Amino acid sequence: MKIYGIVLSSLLLVVFSCNHRNRTKKTSEVATTLPLKPNIVFILADDLGFTDLGFTGSDLYQTPNIDQLAKDGMYFPVAHSSHPTCQPSRISLMTGKTPGRLKAISHGSLGGVEGPGIEIPAEEVTLGEALQKGGYTTAHIGKWHIGQGDNQPKYRGFNVDIASNDFCCPGSYFYPYSSVSKNPNKDKLAAIPDLEGYNQGTHLTEALSNEAVKFISAQKNSDKPFYLNLWYYAVHTPIQSEKEKIKKYKALITPNTRHNHAAYAGLVEHLDDGVGRVLKALEENGLSENTVVIFMGDNGGELRNGITDNTPLRGGKGMFYEGGTRTPMFVKWPNVVKPGSVCNERVVGWDIYPTVLSIANIEGDANHNKNVDGEDLTPLLNNPKNTLEPREFNWLKYVAMVHYNSKLTERNWPGGSIIKDDWKLIEYFEMPVANVTHHFKLFNLKEDPSEKNNLVDSMPKKVNALKKAMQNWRKEIGADDYSMESFYGHLN
Known part of the structure; x- marks a missing residue:
């Protein structure tokens, strides 16, 4: 049963989160029998709207695997991205700082204030770098979009770097994941590297999931914990999905269907299929009980060309309304997070950095941490009834x-x-x-x-x-x- 009522009622809650790290009401301690450094998988969806999941209220898109992930963990119905667009949002996720603090205030290089806003500043200590130094094997698979050259994932804290191109999106979601247009430079930047061995027609989301499964399987007998940044290109444009999926959703659309873009619905299903494969790989390799899975989006759902609809929220990607920054967010942490729990604190993308470090029992770089804006959310993960002090x-x-x-x-x-x-x-x-x-x-x-x-x-x-x-x-x-x-x- 869809829990749309929870989503709607959550919009009426007046519970917001805190401003200073660890300023919470008394929290129960994590059981001492838990591993000190669990594995962590952070799944980031691109342009996923607040109600783009079955769990959060879609009347068309089918997402059984992500819905189950939400039911197995804690749902944050009042979660925000760090920015209404993706580049600043992703920079914030990797640094724990508000995009404005890093002058990441303009998406792309045209218009607005020029400068370091389109890449991670060199002096910042990324989440990957902090975890790598703390003993983790780190991997980034998928979209990066926050740095080229020396700012690519392999130079910013990730032992494994697969399929991160130099652009916002792929040339195509179908192998060979490239395009031929009137802009050769754009085509070059949009081409997806590292996936040359796939077959014609293989969907990019499937290929990324395959690579994630390979990485997870390789960690089965490792004596080191791992961190996986699985940042899908889906569901960003180009809106492309398999013909069978498009046909399926065209048959489900009615005059009263709020979500009515069949190709986008198929792309959402591709995303859900991928998440399901990753969760299955964790289970089959005996890693599920010792792996924290975090899922969220990088900004609000895209409204252009009728792609999606964020109702009951106003607006969408690029806008300051709730539809521009509200995103689905779930955290599964076996033996810590109570399955099916809901936390109504207002949380935001820059909270991910300190939260992941806390989960990993890593202090991180002291100098970097002085200006981290995010909050450690582990007290909430321990008990959703805990509250954090108000913040702006x-x-x-x-x-x-x-x-x-x-x-x-x-x-x-x-x-x-x-x-x-x-x-x-x-x-x-x-x-x-x-x-x-x-x-x-x-x-x-x-x-x-x-x-x-x-x-x-x-x-x-x-x-x-x-x-x-x-x-x-x-x-x-x-x-x-x-x-x-x-x-x-x-x-x-």
Whole structure:
């Protein structure tokens, strides 16, 4: 039975998470019989919407394996990505820091503030590097999109680096995973390396899952724990799935079906098939009981061309509304996390870094950790009734012209947002070429989880308080001021 009611009711909860590491109510200790360094698999889906799973409310997509993973672990119905787009979000996952702190505020190199925002800064200690130093065998399989050359996974803490190209997405989801277009440079960047041995027609998601299974199987008799970054390209464009799957979902679509993109539904199923294969490999190799599995998405679901629908959330990828940053998140930790448990704390992508280190019993680099923004969520994993002290959540995004083919929709508008207690304030910066003036929107997420009622005119004191908090945060992290100069330069 789908648990859509849980999702809808969770939107009405007023429970938010903390700001300082380990500032929680008393937590029961993990059993001393548990291994000190469990294996860890972090599965990241690309562009997966909040309701894109059977478990979270889709009326079309079928995801039995991911649904089972959620039931076997803890579900976080109020989980956010670190950014509304993927590059800054992924940089945050690998560093534990807000994208704004690392000036990762513009997706791609066109428009917005130029600089280190499209790659992991060299001085940052990645999660892979911290785990590698702590005794883990590390692997990255799939999409990277946060560094080329010396910033590729194999140079940033991963012993194994498979199928990470130099672009956002594959040229094709079918072997040989390349494309031929009017842009040879783009085709070159989009080509997927390391998978030359697959057969014509093999779906990329299947190939990545095969590589993950090979890696897991090779660790069966290892005396070292492993960490696997399994970052699928799915369900990002190009929206391609096997003909049989497309035919299947076309037959299931009705005039009343909210989700109605058959090829996307097939791509979601490819993702689910892959997750199922990985979970099965852990079980067959006797590793399941000593492996923590984390699953989440990198940003909200894509709305372009009717790809998906994030209802009851407003908006989607690239936007500051809940649909732009809310993502499914589950954690399975045998003998620690109670199966079927739900934690209603508000959590975010930059929490992954300190949480994984805590699970692995690794302190990490002390200098790097001084400015880590994320929270260790293991107290919540031990007991979902535990609460963390309130904190502010801030997002910052400048113009991302490269992302939407220069169509100046709200997805592209530069600005920032803050969530504090029940309230969200969105600020949009001036963008004359799109007829956007500097303005704010205010929503009460408890009373209006779908963000339909803008209260900015009726609650000036609340607006000013949140505006001040937002400005203080930007000052604290040293965020660059927004400038239209590079944007106009691109247009000219």
